[in-house]
Amino acid sequence: MIRAAVLGSPISHSLSPILHNRAYEILGIPGRYEAIEISEVEFPQFFAEATALDASVDWRGFSLTMPLKEIVTDSLTGVDPLAKRISSANTILIDRNSQEVNLKILSTDVLGFRAIFDRLAINQDSSIAIIGGGGTARAALAALDGLVNAISVYQRSEKRNNLVKNAAALSAIKFHGLSKLDDIANHSLIVSTIPSTASEVVVAAIPTKLRGNQVFLDVVYSPFPSAPAIAWQKAGGAVIDGVELLIRQALEQIRLMTRTNFESDQMYEELRTHALAVINNR
Numbered sequence: 019m020i021r022a023a024v025l026g027s028p029i030s031h032s033l034s035p036i037l038h039n040r041a042y043e044i045l046g047i048p049g050r051y052e053a054i055e056i057s058e059v060e061f062p063q064f065f066a067e068a069t070a071l072d073a074s075v076d077w078r079g080f081s082l083t084m085p086l087k088e089i090v091t092d093s094l095t096g097v098d099p100l101a102k103r104i105s106s107a108n109t110i111l112i113d114r115n116s117q118e119v120n121l122k123i124l125s126t127d128v129l130g131f132r133a134i135f136d137r138l139a140i141n142q143d144s145s146i147a148i149i150g151g152g153g154t155a156r157a158a159l160a161a162l163d164g165l166v167n168a169i170s171v172y173q174r175s176e177k178r179n180n181l182v183k184n185a186a187a188l189s190a191i192k193f194h195g196l197s198k199l200d201d202i203a204n205h206s207l208i209v210s211t212i213p214s215t216a217s218e219v220v221v222a223a224i225p226t227k228l229r230g231n232q233v234f235l236d237v238v239y240s241p242f243p244s245a246p247a248i249a250w251q252k253a254g255g256a257v258i259d260g261v262e263l264l265i266r267q268a269l270e271q272i273r274l275m276t277r278t279n280f281e282s283d284q285m286y287e288e289l290r291t292h293a294l295a296v297i298n299n300r
Contacts, residue, residue, distance in 0.1 A: 130267030
């Protein structure tokens with residue numbers, strides 16, 4: 019039986035167990051995916067025990083949320099080059115046999131973003147903004163890298179500038195403070211990666227009228243819909259919600275952890291229907 023889990027803190031809001039366990043049912047694969055509250059301080063000991071050759075649980079893999087996405091790329095072996103470059107990983111794959119345990123650490127956030135961006139009309143001259151400079155923002159940057167000439171990044175401070183620059187090898191990065199967020203009305207695609215606790219600064223920057231082809235992607239899915247998504251849609255813009263990104267990146271995790279291939283669009287629809295039903299009943 020497959021054993022897997024999402025790790026992080028806080029973790030109670032996570033929809034990942036709902037998605038992964040439903041996927042196991044659809045695929046007819048015995049498995050159990052759970053949520054485990056793990057802080058940055060607790061992670062090293064938990065991970066050492068979980069990946070020991072004689073571990074009590076034969077873990078197949080872990081999904082990571084904050085604050086763990088950033089620390090694993092510096093502290094663990096087996097990190098994928100792209101995850102290393104963006105200093106962010108959300109997936110740990112564990113391959114265990116009687117003699118050794120092999121790890122692969124990567125970012126399916128990048129793959130999830132790419133799946134979304136591939137469905138949008140993006141060209142070299144597209145005006146794109148990312149709000150935030152953390153691990154998820156850098157995954158979005160990596161997914162956009164090379165698709166556009168330049169990407170505007172709005173963040174609270176400059177301390178992550180070097181990490182953000184490393185995430186884009188081909189597209190130029192233009193940095194702005196959050197005081198310049200009123201400029202987001204000039205962009206055709208905005209990706210917001212800041213937490214719901216800081217969403218008021220984004221809501222305040224959204225104008226009363228937008229074009230229907232201006233797209234706002236908010237990675238937040240709790241609360242659902244997010245306050246910025248509601249404001250953006252009310253102003254006439256198009257919204258891609260955080261549930262879509264969550265499922266798109268989860269599809270790759272499910273494929274990798276079950277070692278099973280499946281039709282992505284069909285699985286996406288199944289999982290979205292299930293996730294929204296759960297959200298609406300909370």
